Amino acid sequence: MSVPSERTYQDRLRESILGLGEHSTRKSHYPELQRRLDELERFRFLLDRSNDLFFLVRAADGRIVDANASACSRLGYGSRDLVGARFVDLLLEAEVLLIEQTVTARLRRDDEEPLWVEMTMQRARFSGEEYLVVVARDVTERNRILEALTESENRYRGVVQQVTDGILIVEPGGGAIEDTNRAVADLLGYSHFALLGLHTMDLFAPGSRLPDEGSTTVCQLLRSDGNPVPAEVTVTPITYGDDRVMHCFVIRDATARLEVERVRREAHEQLEQNILQFATLGDHIRNPLAVIVGLADLLGTPDAERIVQQAREIDRIVDQLDRGWIESEKVRSFLRRYY
Amino acid sequence: MTGETGGLRKFVAPEFVCGAGAHRLAGQYAKNIGGRRVMLVTDPGVRAAGHASSVARVLEEAGVDFVLFDRVSQNPRVEEVADGARRFGEEGCNALVAVGGGSPMDCAKGIGIVAATGRPIEEFEGVDRIDRPGPPLLCIPTTAGSSADVSQFAILAAPDRRIKFAVISKIIVPDVSLLDPELLHTLSPALTANTGLDALTHAVEAYVSTGAGPVTDLFALSAIRRLTTYLPLAVRHPASPAYREETMLASLEAGLAFSNASLGAVHALAHSLGGLLDIPHGVCNAILLEHVVGCNFSWAPERYRAVAEAFGLNVVRAPREVVRAALIDRIATFRHGLGIDQTLSGCGMDAGDIPALTRSALLDPCMVTNPRVPDETMVRRCYERAL
The missing domain is CATH 3.40.50.1970 (Rossmann fold)
Known part of the structure; x- marks a missing residue:
């Protein structure tokens, strides 16, 4: 490796001092200006390709002094049409325009169709003159998506409102009621909005325990008039998009079901009683019948023979009834099992 | 080369x-x-x-x-x-x-x-x-x-x-x-002298610089002539617009010369000294100039002869040693005449400072156009003589 000699270094230094170095030129702002212009051109390129609409408005007269390509293309104007125009003439409708606040507005397109935008204005000062920088974002597509979402949500809400089971969306642990449907309001006698102001525990009779997550339990709920309502409550967890976990209570009125169960239980009890009475009926008949047969034998008359025959016929019938009791036992078991 | x-x-x-x-x-x-x-x-x-x-x-x-x-x-x-x-x-x-x-x-x-x-x-x-x-x-x-x-x-x-x-x-x-x-007009005589001697040093160093050229030579010699004539007058008559204007023109000429031809050992030594002593730059230059001329003379005798002539010395045919001695004397006389008669020791410098000052001066960019390729001995000698 060769090391530059001291003289070579001195020569180079001398040439630099005499103004023959790489950067040593008479001060000129043109290269710097050119560099800035190149930067400006690059920035302008980016600005023109932005989806947002940019306007530079002179504060003194409200006229547009510059606008990016998106502003021209989305509004359908040429840049010559926009530059010099009053910005206010572009506004079809707007909320009160405030500096550094975002407002929604409709801008006038060249074809008179409105363009929905979200707009922000900021003050700026260039070369001693006041300007407003207006940035407008076309929200047409966003509004369309929002409408579709709203419609979808309304459909879903309609379904939820029309189901006969009550639905409560609540904070876990018996917290505040966040949403509900009409079935809950009808069952408990509250308005929809009154329910939204309550906590879950307000709907349960004193001493009731909240059902466990994932279980179905019959609970005593309280109507708005204080009367209890039996209800079958199923609790399931649901997770929102923001990772918030809530509980969904599905509530079914249990009044009718409990009434059917009561009637069935009473029918079973009556049937038990009837079968029991039926089972002892043979014995109650056979005892006097044996007495009749004995007495007939003591008579020793031809009629006595006929009495005995009739008594044996009655005994046969009682036997048949006994066999019928055995059949009844089978019926009762069937009823117990399936009803 | x-x-x-x-x-x-x-x-x-x-x-x-x-x-x-x-x-x-x-x-x-x-x-x-x-x-x-x-x-x-x-x-x-x-x-x-x-x-x-x-x-x-x-x-x-x-x-x-x-x-x-x-x-x-x-x-x-x-x-x-x-x-x-x-x-x-x-x-x-x-x-x-x-x-x-x-x-x-x-x-x-x-x-x-x-x-x-x-x-x-x-x-x-x-x-x-x-x-x-x-x-x-x-x-x-x-x-x-x-x-x-x-x-x-x-x-x-x-x-x-x-x-x-x-x-x-x-x-x-x-x-x-x-x-x-x-x-x-508001400049004191002392400041007029200090700054004027700074300009004179610019002109002398630019003229003997290895970067000098025909255009810078014109300005350098003119500045020397103008300063040797008008600087003493401006010091004595500070309110004279004519003398003031002449010194200003001379400073301009010296500036145009040294900015393009660069300088030499006087400024390299003065910059080094300026880091040590907070004394006016013009005073440093004035004290050092005659000693640096003495060290440099043999490396650019004809350039110094022209400088001597610009100082008003008639040395056209004089032997080089005579020119050298006459020029050194003229410079010393000139600065003393303007009231700059300090020495470096009088300004607070000590002989013990010389090694560090020498090292620093040798690294100064002004050295590269000095007519003599500087070395430690030369720089040290200049400081010692000015002490």
Whole structure:
């Protein structure tokens, strides 16, 4: 490796001092200006390709002094049409325009169709003159998506409102009621909005325990008039998009079901009683019948023979009834099992 | 042999207006160079003399907004440059107007570099290190000596390193200089002498520089002639507009010469000394000049003969040794006649300082155009003789 000699270094230094170095030129702002212009051109390129609409408005007269390509293309104007125009003439409708606040507005397109935008204005000062920088974002597509979402949500809400089971969306642990449907309001006698102001525990009779997550339990709920309502409550967890976990209570009125169960239980009890009475009926008949047969034998008359025959016929019938009791036992078991 | 470009010469000068009342064009020129809000850089002394307010008034009349920055020491420091650049940015300035001697003008150059690049001024120490021009700079000198208003040099102090360093680049040559001799009337005789001897040293060193050329020679010799004639008169008659104007013209000529031909050992030694002693640069130069001439003479005898003639000595056919002795004597007599009769020891220097000063001086960029390739012995001898 060769090391530059001291003289070579001195020569180079001398040439630099005499103004023959790489950067040593008479001060000129043109290269710097050119560099800035190149930067400006690059920035302008980016600005023109932005989806947002940019306007530079002179504060003194409200006229547009510059606008990016998106502003021209989305509004359908040429840049010559926009530059010099009053910005206010572009506004079809707007909320009160405030500096550094975002407002929604409709801008006038060249074809008179409105363009929905979200707009922000900021003050700026260039070369001693006041300007407003207006940035407008076309929200047409966003509004369309929002409408579709709203419609979808309304459909879903309609379904939820029309189901006969009550639905409560609540904070876990018996917290505040966040949403509900009409079935809950009808069952408990509250308005929809009154329910939204309550906590879950307000709907349960004193001493009731909240059902466990994932279980179905019959609970005593309280109507708005204080009367209890039996209800079958199923609790399931649901997770929102923001990772918030809530509980969904599905509530079914249990009044009718409990009434059917009561009637069935009473029918079973009556049937038990009837079968029991039926089972002892043979014995109650056979005892006097044996007495009749004995007495007939003591008579020793031809009629006595006929009495005995009739008594044996009655005994046969009682036997048949006994066999019928055995059949009844089978019926009762069937009823117990399936009803 | 000085390399492939050894025979090339370049001459860069700012636009300048010279004459009584030139400073009153400050507003017009500030606008012409694009100044919307300018930083007016000056120092407390110039401010006290009323020159800064005079220029401020002119700017106001022209409707040019300005910010005053006067925190500039006699030897401007790197932290003052940083402070000025910070304010330049904070205040939204876009041009510089420097009013004063070498200190405010060098500080303004530094502020411009830092403002344009965002980097500390120390990074530009040396030659041709700046690749981006600073904001437009308009200079209004109030002394006739430093020639910072036309030069590619900025000399700054780094007190923590106890040195003065040079930033050298054609790109820091100011845009405009308004040379108004009316502003010299407040200069004391001592300051007139100090600054005038600084200009004389510029002219002598530029003429004997290995970077000298035909154009710089014209300015250098003319400056020597003008100064040897008019500087003593300006010191004795400070109120004379004619003498003041002659010294200002001489300073301009010397500045144009040294900015393009560069300097030599006197300035290298003085820069090194300036980091140690806080004494006026012109005084350092004046003390050292005759001793450096003595050391250099044999390496450029005919150039020195021309210098001697410009000093008014009739040495056309004199032997070289006679010329050498006559010139050294003439320079010494001249400075003593102007009241500069100090020695370096009288200014606070000690013989023990010489080794460190020598090392520092040998690294100074001004050394590379000295007619004699400097070595340690030569530098040490110069310091010892001036002690």
